[in-house]
Amino acid sequence: MTSFDVELTVNGLARRATVEARRTLADFLREDLGLTGTHLGCEHGVCGACTVLVDGEPARSCLMLAVQARGADVRTVEGLAAGGKMNRLQEAMWDSHGFQCGFCTPGFLMQITALLADIPEPSEAEIREALSGNICRCTGYESIVNGVLRAAGATGFLE
Amino acid sequence: MRVGSLTVKPPPFDYSAPDTLEEALFLLGEAGDEARPLAGGQSLVPLLSLRLARPSLLVDLAGITTLRTLGAADGHLALGAMVRERQAERDVRVRRLAPVLADALPLIGHPAIRSRGTIGGSLSHADPAAELPAVALVLEAELVAESRARGRRSIAAANFFTGFFTTELAPDELLTSLRVPSPAPGTGWAVDEVARRHGDFAIVGAAAMVRLDTSTGRIGEARVALAGVGDTPVRLRETERMLDGAEPADGAFADAAEDAAARLSPPADVHGSAAYRRHIAGVLVRRTLKLAAQRAREAA
Numbered sequence: 094m095t096s097f098d099v100e101l102t103v104n105g106l107a108r109r110a111t112v113e114a115r116r117t118l119a120d121f122l123r124e125d126l127g128l129t130g131t132h133l134g135c136e137h138g139v140c141g142a143c144t145v146l147v148d149g150e151p152a153r154s155c156l157m158l159a160v161q162a163r164g165a166d167v168r169t170v171e172g173l174a175a176g177g178k179m180n181r182l183q184e185a186m187w188d189s190h191g192f193q194c195g196f197c198t199p200g201f202l203m204q205i206t207a208l209l210a211d212i213p214e215p216s217e218a219e220i221r222e223a224l225s226g227n228i229c230r231c232t233g234y235e236s237i238v239n240g241v242l243r244a245a246g247a248t249g250f251l252e
Numbered sequence: 253m254r255v256g257s258l259t260v261k262p263p264p265f266d267y268s269a270p271d272t273l274e275e276a277l278f279l280l281g282e283a284g285d286e287a288r289p290l291a292g293g294q295s296l297v298p299l300l301s302l303r304l305a306r307p308s309l310l311v312d313l314a315g316i317t318t319l320r321t322l323g324a325a326d327g328h329l330a331l332g333a334m335v336r337e338r339q340a341e342r343d344v345r346v347r348r349l350a351p352v353l354a355d356a357l358p359l360i361g362h363p364a365i366r367s368r369g370t371i372g373g374s375l376s377h378a379d380p381a382a383e384l385p386a387v388a389l390v391l392e393a394e395l396v397a398e399s400r401a402r403g404r405r406s407i408a409a410a411n412f413f414t415g416f417f418t419t420e421l422a423p424d425e426l427l428t429s430l431r432v433p434s435p436a437p438g439t440g441w442a443v444d445e446v447a448r449r450h451g452d453f454a455i456v457g458a459a460a461m462v463r464l465d466t467s468t469g470r471i472g473e474a475r476v477a478l479a480g481v482g483d484t485p486v487r488l489r490e491t492e493r494m495l496d497g498a499e500p501a502d503g504a505f506a507d508a509a510e511d512a513a514a515r516l517s518p519p520a521d522v523h524g525s526a527a528y529r530r531h532i533a534g535v536l537v538r539r540t541l542k543l544a545a546q547r548a549r550e551a552a
């Protein structure tokens with residue numbers, strides 16, 4: 094099978110690797126670039142664990158081929174903290190106990206990043222709608238929703 | 253061999269990303285049914301990963317800029333096949349000229365699905381539970397297709413969905429755009445569905461249109477289509493005819509709902525029995541017709 098040179102930007106850095114067409118973006122990030130922060134749960138689009146930003150829009154990295162991301166600007170959970178310091182969203186999720194085992198967390202953080210870029214002060218209903226495609230088996234979601242409200246500077250979240 | 257390489261899910265295939273429609277049609281014409289177009293991949297990539305599809309070549313349509321245009325001209329709203337669901341849902345022209353489409357799009361999956369999924373992909377995939385095929389029926393939209401062998405043709409939505417996940421498109425043919433006629437004055441539209449969770453495929457979905465006769469206030473035309481009740485989306489023409497000239501009141505919509513439910517023989521699965529689906533279909537027919545009539549009154 095033909096191999097393809099995939100050049101793209103990941104978290105602001107130019108990256109490249111040569112892969113088969115069937116390589117998913119998720120496996121490309123994890124296996125070829127060693128960025129294992131992006132998690133794989135269901136691998137068919139249902140759980141949201143693998144969500145990354147592609148050109149600013151949330152996307153399932155298990156449902157994209159690496160070749161489809163040629164030239165794209167990809168952001169993963171590894172790109173959120175700067176200089177070893179968590180960003181405002183990460184701090185807020187930490188303060189709200191927004192994760193337990195943490196398996197779902199990278200997907201939630203990227204989906205929430207997209208939401209807050211779109212709607213800086215979302216209502217609880219807008220948060221629940223935006224996160225409807227991300228599954229968490231631990232938290233029961235309340236603490237995650239609280240974390241988003243806290244990150245958005247809302248006052249209504251539960252302490 | 254790296255250990256990582258063992259983790260591949262899809263079977264091997266070749267990949268091509270042409271810049272022009274001509275090139276894509278050429279590739280599909282040469283490869284016959286060994287090739288598959290790749291749009292947003294939100295249905296095709298899972299099929300590959302589960303090895304339910306084994307094409308030898310994927311023809312990625314994302315680089316063909318002419319398939320990404322969205323615009324209104326000569327009494328139609330035209331959406332290129334590669335317009336992303338999320339893009340269409342945010343577009344003011346779609347909201348204004350095809351409000352039922354604008355309302356249906358957010359019912360599809362989740363934001364991260366819609367930012368990749370395309371209008372053309374959803375219509376070509378023809379999932380009988382999907383929203384857009386039923387909406388295309390109620391809009392009386394035209395689907396424009398093109399192949400190298402037969403050139404361009406326009407297919408009425410009513411003739412496009414031929415069976416379970418099957419359309420009128422030939423293997424070497426591409427859907428290039430969806431053309432939606434501008435609504436007549438005094439029309440109202442509605443879409444609604446019942447799903448187990450927000451973002452899941454509908455157990456049953458309904459889309460309706462009501463046009464009120466501006467002089468009499470009676471129903472001039474009614475349309476209703478359902479998703480999730482058979483192998484294809486279903487337009488309920490007999491039920492619609494019952495409403496011709498009727499007073500747009502609860503009684504007429506309840507009768508229509510009863511008639512619609514009685515005509516259906518929906519499938520049964522883990523999400524619901526046939527009787528449950530029939531019941532839900534009736535409820536949704538009544539609700540969408542009523543809301544469409546209310547909106548028609550507001551529009552008048």
Ligand SMILES: Cc1cc2nc3c(=O)[nH]c(=O)nc-3n(C[C@H](O)[C@H](O)[C@H](O)COP(=O)(O)OP(=O)(O)OC[C@H]3O[C@@H](n4cnc5c(N)ncnc54)[C@H](O)[C@@H]3O)c2cc1C
Pocket residue numbers: 137138139288289290291292293294295296297298313333359360361362365368369370371372373374375376377379381382383384421425426427428451452453454
């Ligand atoms: C978790 C999840 C939830 C979802 N929920 C819903 C839902 O609630 N409702 C719903 O309707 N959909 C849902 N979908 C499917 C989604 O809408 C898909 O985006 C859509 O069905 C396919 O569009 P696509 O652009 O991704 O097409 P692809 O997956 O790329 O292609 C789908 C099929 O169409 C063919 N094709 C694509 N474009 C063309 C073209 N221009 N001409 C000819 N053939 C073409 C492909 O060869 C393939 O066979 C869901 C998907 C996921 C993963």
Ligand code: FES
Pocket residue numbers: 132133134135136137138139140141142143144153154155156
């Ligand atoms: S791993 Fe991609 S959605 Fe579950």
Ligand code: FES
Pocket residue numbers: 191192193194195196197198228229230231232
């Ligand atoms: S914290 Fe464990 S799955 Fe969400």
